[in-house]
Amino acid sequence: xxxxxxxxxxxxxxxxxxxxxxxxxxxxxxxxxxxxxxxxxxxxxxxxxxxxxxxxxxxxxxxxxxxxxxxxxxxxxxxxxxxxxxxxxxxxxxxxxxxxxxxxxxxxxxxxxxxxxxxxxxxxxxxxxxxxxxxxxxxxxxxxxxxxxxxxxxxxxxxxxxxxxxxxxxxxxxxxxxxxxxxxxxxxxxxxxxxxxxxxxxxxxx
Numbered sequence: 001x002x003x004x005x006x007x008x009x010x011x012x013x014x015x016x017x018x019x020x021x022x023x024x025x026x027x028x029x030x031x032x033x034x035x036x037x038x039x040x041x042x043x044x045x046x047x048x049x050x051x052x053x054x055x056x057x058x059x060x061x062x063x064x065x066x067x068x069x070x071x072x073x074x075x076x077x078x079x080x081x082x083x084x085x086x087x088x089x090x091x092x093x094x095x096x097x098x099x100x101x102x103x104x105x106x107x108x109x110x111x112x113x114x115x116x117x118x119x120x121x122x123x124x125x126x127x128x129x130x131x132x133x134x135x136x137x138x139x140x141x142x143x144x145x146x147x148x149x150x151x152x153x154x155x156x157x158x159x160x161x162x163x164x165x166x167x168x169x170x171x172x173x174x175x176x177x178x179x180x181x182x183x184x185x186x187x188x189x190x191x192x193x194x195x196x197x198x199x200x201x202x203x204x205x206x
Contacts, residue, residue: 004047005064008040009196012189015040019186030178037185041169045162048077052158056151060158066199069192075117075161080106080168086187087172088180098175106168113160120153 015037022029052059060076062069072079087099169188173181 001047001051001058001064008044008047009193011040012193016186016189016193019182019189022182024179024182027178030182034173034178034181034185037189038173041166045166048162052155056155056158057147060154066196066203068195068199068202072195074110075113076158077162077165080110080165082191083165083168083172083188086184086191088176088183088187090180095175099172102168102171102175106164109164113157113164116160117157120150120157123153124150 019033019037022033048059062073062076065073072082074080081103084099084103091099172184176184
């Protein structure tokens with residue numbers, strides 16, 4: 001995942017450069033750029049999903065990110081609320097209303113998914129206790145049994161959290177004009193790259 005992420009960041013920088021240089025009065029150029037941005041982030045989730053298939057615990061930890069990136073973390077990825085900081089300010093009244101409705105829907109879903117994660121943490125303790133009671137303690141059997149069951153539940157939580165992250169972006173795109181969407185993706189990429197490089201600098205200086 002580290003190698004993929006390093007290459008993905010290079011592509012994100014190229015994408016940002018093209019988004020920033022796109023003329024605001026050329027909608028014919030906006031659609032290809034928007035599709036490219038959507039594909040770029042979809043590729044990240046594809047590789048993350050493949051990692052989760054192999055090792056849900058490593059996927060959930062997002063070990064390939066810097067410490068600064070992880071400070072914006074929520075259940076295995078970026079806090080979806082951060083996305084709203086990249087929404088352009090030049091919204092119509094109707095757009096502002098829809099964005100606020102989306103934000104409120106997101107907050108409700110965040111609480112729902114967090115509740116499921118709380119149940120996973122409780123289940124982890126219960127399964128460990130049950131495994132020990134039933135004698136599955138030799139040769140690490142209790143740990144293996146618990147890890148498998150908890151891993152299944154964590155995967156379900158991660159899938160829901162990732163779907164929420166993707167849905168917030170998708171719904172914002174539906175609300176914004178193409179020119180606004182280009183600026184939206186430019187802001188997302190810019191903020192992410194700034195956070196990444198800040199994390200790298202801090203790691204070097206530590």
